[in-house]
Structures are given as C-alpha cells and as structure tokens.
Amino acid sequence: MLFAIIVLSVVLVVLLTAVLKVHPFLSLLIGAFFIGITAGMPLAEVVQSVNDGFGGLMSGIGIVIVAGTIIGVILEKSGAAYRMAEVVLRIIGEKRPQLAMSIIGFIVSIPVFCDSGFIILSSLKKALAKRAKVAIASMSVALATGLYATHTLVPPTPGPIAAAGNIGAENFLGTIILIGLVVAIPAVIVGYLWAVKVASKIEVPEDLEEGGLDYDDIVKSFGKMPSTFKAFLPIVLPIVLIAAGSIAKLSGFENGIVNLLTFLGAPAVALLFGVFAAFLLLPKFNEETMTGWIGEGLVAAAPILLITGAGGAFGKVIANSGVADLISSMNMDALAGGALFLLVPFGIAAALKTAQGSSTAALVITSTLVAPLLPSLGIEGAVPLALVVMAIGAGAMTVSHVNDSFFWVVKEFSGMKIKDAYKAQTMATLLQGVTTISVTMILWIILV
Template sequence: MTTSFAQVMIFLGLGIGIIILLTAVFRVHAFFALLIACFVVGLGVQMPVAAIINVTKQGFGHIMQSLGFIIVLGTTLGVVLEHTGSTKVMATYILKRIGEKHAPLAMSITGFIVGLPIFCDSGYIVLSGLNKSLCRRTGISVVIMSVSLATGLYSVHCLIPPHPGAASAATTIGVDFGRLILVGMAVAVPATLVGYGWARYAGRKFNNEEPGQAPVVDLSLPTPSVLLSFLPVIVPILLIGIKSFIGIDANKPVPDWAGLFMVVGDPVIALAIGIIMALLAVRSWKKSTVSNLLQEAVEKAGGILVIIGAGGAFGAILAATQVGQHVSKVVNLQALGIFFPFLLTAVLKTAQGSSTVAIITAASIVQPLLPALGLDSEMGKLLAVLSMGGGSMMLSHANDAYFWVIARFSGLDMRPMLQVYTVASLFMGLITLLMVFILSLFLL
C-alpha cells in the first residue's frame, strides 16, 4: 500500500469531517460515525476491505482489553455513590465547612470532588437539587451557583481517569493511570478556580434568574456518614497513586513490602475496592436494589464502551496508514510541540460537541506523531494527554449534551449559558494549556 501525503491528508480530513457531520448534524451515534470513518479512511488509502475489517477488530479488541473493566467499574462506583446519597453528604459537609456566604465556592469544590468518580452530567443532575435550594436560601444568582458547580465537575471529567476520554487517551498514548490522575488533579485545580472566578464575575448581571425544577432523588436508604461517603472516592485514588510512585523507576526491583500495593493499586482492583466500600457504607441493602444498581451501571457503561472501542478501531486504521510518518516529513511538528494536541482536540470538541469523542479521535491522530512533536518520552506522553484534555474543554456550547443538562436543570436560557458557562469553558481550556506548557518547561 503506497500512498502520498496528499492522499492520506485528504481522506483523514474526510474521515474527521464525517465524524463531525454525522454526530453534530445528523445526531448519529458516535459508534457508527467512527466505524464509517474507519472504512472511508481505509478505502481512501487503498486498504483492502478484508484488511480494514481485520485492523478495526484488532483496534477495538485492544482498547477493550485495556479499558473494559475500568470503565464498567468506574461507572458502577459513580452509580452507587449517587444512589446511596454519598454525593449529597459530601456536598453538605463541604458547604458547612466553607459557609453559605461562600456557597458558590463550596459547590465548585463539591463538583471537583464528586466529579472524580462520577460523570459530569450525572453529577450535575444529582447535585442540582442541593444547588437549587442553596440559591433560594442564600439569594445568590442561580447562574453563579450553577456554573460554579458545572465547571468543577467539568474540569476533572476532561482530565482524569476513569472518565472515558482521559482513560482512552491514556491507553492509546501509553500513559500510566496513576501519574495521570495525580498530575491531572493538580492541573484541574486552576481550571476549576478559573471557572468559578468567571462564574462569580460574569454571573452578577443575571441576579433575577430563578432556579429551574431540580429532580427529586428518592433515597430509600439512610445516607452514610461523612467519612464513609468520602472514602470510596479517596481510597482508590490513593491506591492507584501509591502504585504509580512505587513503580516509577522500572529499572529497580519492587520491594517485597510493596507487593501488596502493586496489586491493590491496579486501577481495576482499586475501583473494585471503592465499590465495596460504597456498598458497605449503607448497613442494609435489598437484593433487588443492589441488582438494579448493578444493572443500571452495566447498561450505562455499555454505551461508553462501544464509543471507546470504535475510537480504538479508528486509531488502528490511522496507524495502518502511517499518518505520523507522512505528516512528520512535511510539517515541522517539533515547533508546535505541546500545542498541537490541544488545538486538534479543541477543533474537534467545538465542532461536534462531545469531549469524549474529541479526545478519543485526537489521541488516535496524535499517537503516531509523538516523536515528531518531541513528546515520545514518558513525561511528554503525559503532557500530551493533559493537553488534549484541555482542548476537550473548548468550547462547550449548544452541540454539547452537558450544556443542555446544565440549562435544563438550572432553568437557564441561552444568553446566560453562552455568556457565562461557554466562556468559562474557553478560559478553563486556556488555563489548562498554560499549566501544561509551564510543566513542559520543567519536565521535557
């Protein structure tokens, strides 16, 4: 298979365009959009149909092998925390510590912590009832409160596993989960603060907004204590982080005492421990309740897994076209460095709306370009994933499902959403890029 640079670029652009067109305009599920793009790119560079099918199967299977258990268990942990009321317990505790006067900051911090294991849209829906009641009790604008909560959730959703975009990108690029979680949390803090700061500044002009109807969460089970609510979130992160630091030097043997941490620090085991702790936080369970929760989690994870698998298939097709070699011969990617993954992901995100699809697609394109970008070291790969995470924040607007979750459950119309939340997502992406660039000066 001999193809020119122009031919590869034309059909790569066509494949990306098809993904954007099908998902953003025709609302086709991302799995089918990515699968169609595989065949468009493959046929365009003259791959035999049998080879396309074989490569897509291998790409799908590889990503499932790496991420399947993590996505299912991460989703399950989030569902259990929602239904036990642990998320509201954490939010209430943070609010008491910070005070109602600083309620927006409390909601921002709550979003950051709750968002670690829970997808941003689910976290927002669960916490919107508390957000609504605080708006009425404190008299603070619902725009300020809602965007503070939304940006806290959004920052970790775009940057940290087990969220599907970051987890998939880490697997594709080859980044250790523990390091990504720890460094990603540090990078997400400025993004959260910028989102909160812009909400406080730009939301002041919308003081007359009334909070919309929030969902009523029926908690038939008694809520857990504060400690038991936080532990299922904190313990898995600590275990994964400890394992990452123990194995940071691959040339040194792991001490005998550290063997246990190498096992329990595996993301699959760590998340399973988190689920068990979340379930044990409630003293009594009905068999039907546990069964329904696990059923809900598996069904929710299934939709995510097929998108990630299709993203892996698309990445395998791109690898087979040797796009990295073609681009590196023509474009001076070394000069772009850490900015290229950010810009590529930002364009994809803004065009089609889904942060997950944007970062999965971008990771497939960036992976073969890492040597040309000067990012093929361990730290370079980590910074590339964080750069793509920042790009996947920009811009959240009317083609993003999370945008409408915020608007629906806060009762906000388009004007405050665009002026406050969308602009906040822009600033969050830019500050993330700035943080990654500063890190690159010291780590590369």
C-alpha cells in the same frame, strides 16, 4: 494523499455526528473503514485492524471504565454525593457558597458524569442560593465549571482514560490523575471567578420567588446518608492504590511488597477495590442494589465502552495505513517545539468539541489522531504523555454550547435564557479551556 484521506475521515465523522446525528460509535467505525479502504489497505487487513483496535483498547481500559461508572452510580443513589457536598459546605462555610459549589463539583465529577452530578446537586444548589441570597445562575456556573474540570481531565472519568489508552499511557494513570488534579485547579478557579463576577449579574425568575426549598429540608428529605468516611472511600481508595503502585514501579526494587503494591495499583484492580468500597454505601444487599444499581452502571458504561472501542479501531486503522511510517520519515522539527506541540492536540480537540458537542468523543478521536505523532517526536514516558492527555482534555472542554447535552442540563436546571447561558456557561468553558492549555504548557516547560 494519505494525510488528505485522514483529514477527510475526520470531517466525515464530524458530519455524521453533528449534522446527521449518527451515534459516535457508528461514526467512528465508518471513519475507520473509510480510511482503510481509501488508503488502499487490503480489505482483510482493514477488518483485522478494526477488530484489533477495538479489542486491544478494551483489554487495557474496559474494566476500568465499567468499574468507574458503577462507583459513580452507587455514589449517586446512596446519597454519598450529597454527603460529600455537605462536608465541603461545612469546611468552606456558607458565606462562600459559590466556592463551596465549585469544590463540590470538582470532587463529585471524578467518578460521576458531569451531567448526572449537576442534576443530583441541583436542588442543593438552589436551596443554598436562597439561603445565601446569591443568584442561582452564579451558583449554577460555579457548580458546572467545577464538575466540568475533572470530567475532562481526571481519571477514572472515561474520557481521560480513553485518551490515555489511545496514546499508550494506560500504565501511567497514577501520574495522569495527579497532574490532572493539579491542572484542574486553575480551571476551577477561573470558572469560580466567572461565576462570581459575571454570572452573579444574571437574574432568573426563580431568584424572585419567595419561599421554596430549604437547605436543611433538602438534606433531611434524602434520608439517612452514609458517613463521611464511607462516602469518600470509593474515590480516595483507587487513587491511593494507583499512586502507591506507580511509586512502587519507580522504586526499581523487586520484592514481595513491591510486587503486591504494583498488583494493587494496576488500574483495573484499584477500581475494583473502589467498587468493593462502594458496596459499603449500599443501604441493603438485595436484588435492587446488587443487580439493579450495578446494572444501571453497566448500562451507563456501555456507550462509553463502544465509543472508546470504536476510537481504538479508528486509531489502529490510521496506524496501519502507513501514516506512522510516513510521519517517522518526515522532518518533524517544526512540530517538535516543546510545549508548542501541545497546541496541536488542543486545537484538534477544541475543533471537534465545538463541532459535535461531546467531550468524550473529542478526547477519543483526538487521541487516536495524535498517537502516531508522539513516537516520532520523542514524546514518551509518564509526565510527557500525561501532559498530552491534559492538552487534549483542555480542548475537549472548549467550548460547551447548544450541541452539548451538558449545556442544556445547566440551562434548564438553572432557569437561564439561552443568551444568558451562552454568556455564563459557554464563555466560562472557553476560559477554562484556554487556562488549562496555558497551565499545561507551563508544566511542560518546567517538568519535561
């Protein structure tokens, strides 16, 4: 009966978000109260569990999400995202424009939401397509799949951070970032190949237009852009600090340097230093930038914080409902099939993503559902938990279609018809998801 209640609560959340269009924050809270009340928990305990779950998760990753979002807004508004794109184009060369767009998307979407990243780089993508005489649909899919891979797999993007927090892996963000970057590469390659082999055959009206935007004019019109060092620093610095902190922890030593590196490598501290590095990108220090731009970051972070916190409440009620004790008393040998277990979070996340459209919501809900299973199966430690996050992320990218805002951004800014967008974008994300879970399972066999 308890498992049936949990299944019904998930169905309720999906119906509220996908059919009735209720915001995921409210849907998750309603689902949390539904589980607690129908499972027979004392009403006061239901309220306490919701509050504890919401506040507990925010205490671990709230600052990280806010700081990452602020970095993304500053990169977007200062022209740093364009600078990074220009650097990649110089290195890769304009003879391989789709590959350049895939790599640009891979880098930019680590701190910048994939929807925003696509819009920011849309004019650059079109100008480069005209210069290289490549189909705009091909360039669009290459950029979209590059953005999508790191959006669902690599912190400090909010979705993977929330998933890590829900399964108790917030202290292993360094490992999750490293494994996320490795796992995202095959996903990007698959997206790139689909863009070259399939999307290149799709023609949009803009392909036939003469003249239009010129790549050099697009870059010049953006004004003075920051240096390469300043552009990449807000992304690279937090990753380096988190990695150094993780290595310091693993060293087993206790001294001043190790303690300092551990402090600097704490995700909240590392991301705050990333924010300070992003201040170097500000054209001037005034109310517009120091209050306005940062305020935009806070506004963008708010719904993610609320959804993540509600997901924490949802998970806490599930844990306190007795399901964890029930699972621990069961024979879990059937699920404990090593890498095969990863298909469970992958399948749940893929079903949720397909049903309600949001990758972040799929990451949050799935991680709360599988969290009680992990201790019973002996899944603990940095690498196993990181691979669970990858499995959830793989499901959360499978598939992007008409109920996903990113699908419409890609369709509208590329000029594709809906049937062509299904063929190009939706199929590409399906292949990315399948590839990602396959790579994750292989890594499990090798590393765990």
